[in-house]
Amino acid sequence: MIQLKNYINDEFLEPIQNEWLDNYNPSNGSVYGQLPNSSLEDVNLAYEAAKKAFESWSQTSLEKRSAILLKIARLIEDNLNRFAEAESKDNGKPITLAKSIDIPRAASNFRFFGHAITQFHSESHETKSEKTINYTLRHPLGVVGCISPWNLPLYLLTWKIAPALAAGNCVIAKPSEITPYTAFLLGEICNEAGLPKGVLNIVHGLGTTTGQAIVEHPNIKAISFTGGTETGKIIAKTAAPMFKKISLELGGKNPNIIFADCDYEKMLTTTVKSSFSNQGQICLCGSRIFVEASLFEQFKTDFIERVSQLTVGHPSNESTQVGALVSKAHIEKVLSFIDRVDSNGGKLLHGGKRVRIKGHEDGYYLTPTIIQVDSNSCHLNQEEIFGPVVTIMPFDSEYKVLEMANDVKYGLSATVWTNNLKRSLFFSEQLECGIIWVNTWMQRDLRTPFGGIKSSGVGREGGFEALRFFTETKNICINYE
């Protein structure tokens, strides 16, 4: 049994009330560890450590802060296998994915913001006629909270922690209670990299208690959150009357719009990925596929064939392309959508069944699932399933598909496949979402703004947007007459 601990003030501590949660291995359904179920007292302890550390961290030179972040990045890379194995075991994702995407990206997050902070700047404005000069300062906020989900555990946790630390804040982070392992390992790395004590504190526990205690804490100045839309609402409701800064990256129900004039092979290969990478548990997955009517039958046949070739298997197996879903509760939620396919006007074309892997029969495996729908208003197209399930549907006019793509409460991302320049510009302008990919998916440049509109969230992460979020702006006006 692995026993994870809170990382507070450079030390690994048991929860003050000695309450623990079980940590499950989704590949076989067994409990393999325990994590703290932290209380308000633990959060307060973390806050006191962070508050104390802030005075000196916020005054530390950019060169030094940057060097520490770059060292953390290097140490994550040096420990790639250890981190990847932990991530795969905790989350059920294929080890190959953890090694090639999750962990390298966690290192990139630290490296990117380690460099970005040295280039971060503020503005000045001179008005000669009035003999004034305005300049703007950007100060770190103080102690901030970073709350992250289970689908890309270290990747998303570090996406928040790195800019917060780079900007001179001290952090209280809470990883998902479903996937706490790599966050625990990160504490060791931070000590080795020489991050001063109290600058980063990682507190484990349930969202409704530990997470809520962070959000409610009167002196935690900002909350950066990624997770479900319903949780986002609760956080907004709690934090808004306290006038905290909040950044919410929430769910998605992203359209993948395929025109007959696209580069077919590239589209097909990418669409398999955008549908089922990480078992479809990425907020950016294209879960509503709309195909131009003239291409629909060919696409349907080829897509089903490609998807049927995906290997569902144990995450530690190098040949596995689709691993286990993250938890029992989650696979049951996903299956409940599949069970209701017929009553919602859908037709199951492929998958939809639990897979029993020999020797790991209690793991949470599911065949990649393709459902044909005849209306965008069905709940399969309106609700976030967040699993290996996509719908496909033909369309026969640009205006109709645009209307359907936008007719959903979410607005995170969209993909458009076409070789028509005017059409790609038109759709990029008209689609209601924060991120659009044309003839690609999930190509990420960390300098770009990342986030959604409507029920997909508030605010943007990435690049200078993140550094702006984690700083407070002060304008100074000097008259030099």
Ligand code: TXE
């Ligand atoms: O996420 P939660 P869940 C979507 C997806 C999924 C659904 C629910 O549709 O099925 O959300 O997933 C913490 N105050 N996404 O329930 O609960 C929690 O402990 C403070 C989309 O697992 O939102 C965890 O650390 N914190 C998504 C984090 O919030 C609270 C990724 C996310 O958990 C809290 C994951 C509270 N009151 C799920 N309640 C994406 N956008 O990528 C919970 N938490």
